[in-house]
Amino acid sequence: MRYGLLALFSLAVPATAGELSLVPPIECDLTGPCYIQQYVDHDPTDTASDFTCASLSYDGHKGTDFALPTRDMIDQGINVLASATGTVRGIRDGMEDLGYSKATASQIEGRECGNGVVLVHKDGWETQYCHMRKGSISVAQGQQVNAGDILGQVGMSGRAEFPHVHLSVRHDGKVIDPFDPDDVITCGETETDTLWSDVPPYRAGGIISIGAAAGIPDFSNIRANTVPLPKPTSDALVIYAYLFGTRKSDVIHLALNGPEGSVIKRDILLKKPQAQSFRAIGKKLKTDRWPAGTYTGTAELRRASDVVERQEFTLTIP
Known part of the structure; x- marks a missing residue:
């Protein structure tokens, strides 16, 4: 089979919208989780x-x-x-x-x-x-x-x-790029000439998932969704955000609140663009256990004065 990533095709301009009508090739919501x-x-x-x-x-x-x-x-x-x-x-x-x-x-x-x-x-x-x-x-x-x-x-x-x-x-x-089949791009303008019967949403980077852990997790476990949840006596409580399409100077705001109020929060400045990455913050245990109850984690990706995406999760510690 020929492979589109490596084949020596030029990005040429023979297409106009309507010659081929496409539907997305995945049976999954592209506004999330996909x-x-x-x-x-x-x-x-x-x-x-x-x-x-x-x-x-x-x-x-x-x-x-x-x-x-x-x-x-x-x-x-x-x-x-x-x-x-x-x-x-x-x-x-x-x-x-x-x-x-x-x-x-x-x-x-x-x-x-x-x-x-x-x-x-x-x-x-x-x-x-x-x-x-x-x-x-x-x-x-x-x-x-x-x-x-x-x-x-x-x-x-x-x-x-x-x-x-x-x-x-x-x-x-x-x-051919189905989002821009004529290959005529004007930055800052909405592309209306596409091959899509219903244009998939464009997400300019965002949060893939967020979660809690008992320590800074391995990236491989985040990608596999196999990060163990913290326990009442875990050495630390950590909140992490799995990100895509981030840009230099983006800010990821992370916060974790528990039954007794704020556990930890921080704004992290992203220093370079990355296709996929994660950021995490945490607090060490200073007593014999974490207070029982519901914990709410929040992750917010900010770009200049805009919020690109925001996600929350809840965790119950018995």
Whole structure:
């Protein structure tokens, strides 16, 4: 299978809205818990820019990444959907959902798309779906599918560092950004010419999840949603926020309140842009146990004078 991230396609301009009508390729709410992590790169230099002139992309990215918030959701079986009516031209299955790392790079080389499906559509259009879950592909070569039909499930096979389906859209072999098919970008203006039948929401970075822990958690556990909850006698109470698409000078406000009032709160200045990251604050135990009752955690991502996103959680300590 060809892989949209690595194939040498130019970001050309043959498309206008209406030639292909797309639906999102993931059966999950894109306002949360799922989200779009990265878009097609429109910057011809060695930096990156999405269709809004923001940084939700990386150099040379040739598709759109529809992401699950945590790795444990792979086991829930989140469906990958055909974005348009077409014919199955290629499939691959059988690759493990290992995630990309130095240790797995040699196993993945030449198969960066992982498990996936290629659909061909009328008038020279094709769509490709990458990083699908091992054993989940439910279509066959030559099969006709309709927009919204299930192709398989979201996984983390191939060159994937987080669970998502990577959608590539091509016309006559040339990469098209479905959010900006004519490749004419005016920064600060809303893009109205798209290939989407109902345009997915654009989240300019945000909070993937928040939670509590008994100490500063490992990032791998946050990504897998396996952080153990604190106990009444834990050495510390920690609140953490799992973030995406943050920019330099963003501020993450974290606060934890308990039955006796404020436990801890802090504003953290983010010093560089990051695709994914986390921040955490905590307080050490100074008595024999934490007061019993309900604790409320708050995370707020701020950008200049705006609140990008806010989330809360509650924790009960018996």
